[in-house]
Amino acid sequence: MVKSELIMRLAEMNPHLYQRDIERIVSTIFEEISTALARGDRVELRGFGAFSVKQRAARVARNPRTGEAVRVTEKHVPFFKTGKELRQSLNEGPSGSPQNEAAAKA
Amino acid sequence: MAGNTVTRAQLSEAVYQEVGLSRNESADLVESVLREIGESLVKGETVKISSFGSFYVREKGRRIGRNPKTGEEVPILPRRVLVFRPSHVLKDRINAETSQDRE
Numbered sequence: 359m360v361k362s363e364l365i366m367r368l369a370e371m372n373p374h375l376y377q378r379d380i381e382r383i384v385s386t387i388f389e390e391i392s393t394a395l396a397r398g399d400r401v402e403l404r405g406f407g408a409f410s411v412k413q414r415a416a417r418v419a420r421n422p423r424t425g426e427a428v429r430v431t432e433k434h435v436p437f438f439k440t441g442k443e444l445r446q447s448l449n450e451g452p453s454g455s456p457q458n459e460a461a462a463k464a
Numbered sequence: 465m466a467g468n469t470v471t472r473a474q475l476s477e478a479v480y481q482e483v484g485l486s487r488n489e490s491a492d493l494v495e496s497v498l499r500e501i502g503e504s505l506v507k508g509e510t511v512k513i514s515s516f517g518s519f520y521v522r523e524k525g526r527r528i529g530r531n532p533k534t535g536e537e538v539p540i541l542p543r544r545v546l547v548f549r550p551s552h553v554l555k556d557r558i559n560a561e562t563s564q565d566r567e
Contacts, residue, residue, distance in 0.1 A: 438548030
């Protein structure tokens, strides 16, 4: 599913709304999450998951082609941790089985 | 870095400010977006949001794990995990803005 398909599905569920409003809603949500992460904030959506920013230390890497050492500066990378409910439903779905989650926890 | 936590409440507020629906309906729509993404993933579909990132499901095989406390071997059954792959746009934004903060 891509963003435009998500918008279409939401439009079908909400026939009283204009499609352009649904587009703005979807864009606003992802824009808010991105802005929060860019500020260094965490975004916690219970049941779905949490977005956070992890710091990667500066390191000396190697250019794989030339073997030359290159300095890589400190970086920040976005990270997503799946929420408990979503993780459980993934394993109760058609190809997963419910006892897997119980075994993973044990 | 600010270190605050953004939740559904702030996302709903942003939708409310941006679109002019009621607060309740804004909250319902935020919920619908998350639910649609979740349902799509449970079906095994990949969800791609341009300039944000993509979510996909990875099938993990059976392997032998170990209880770190007792050292006992335990089988880890095959399971499905969700992976988020951030887009370049998002990665670049996070690096541009967070590093400016510290300067």
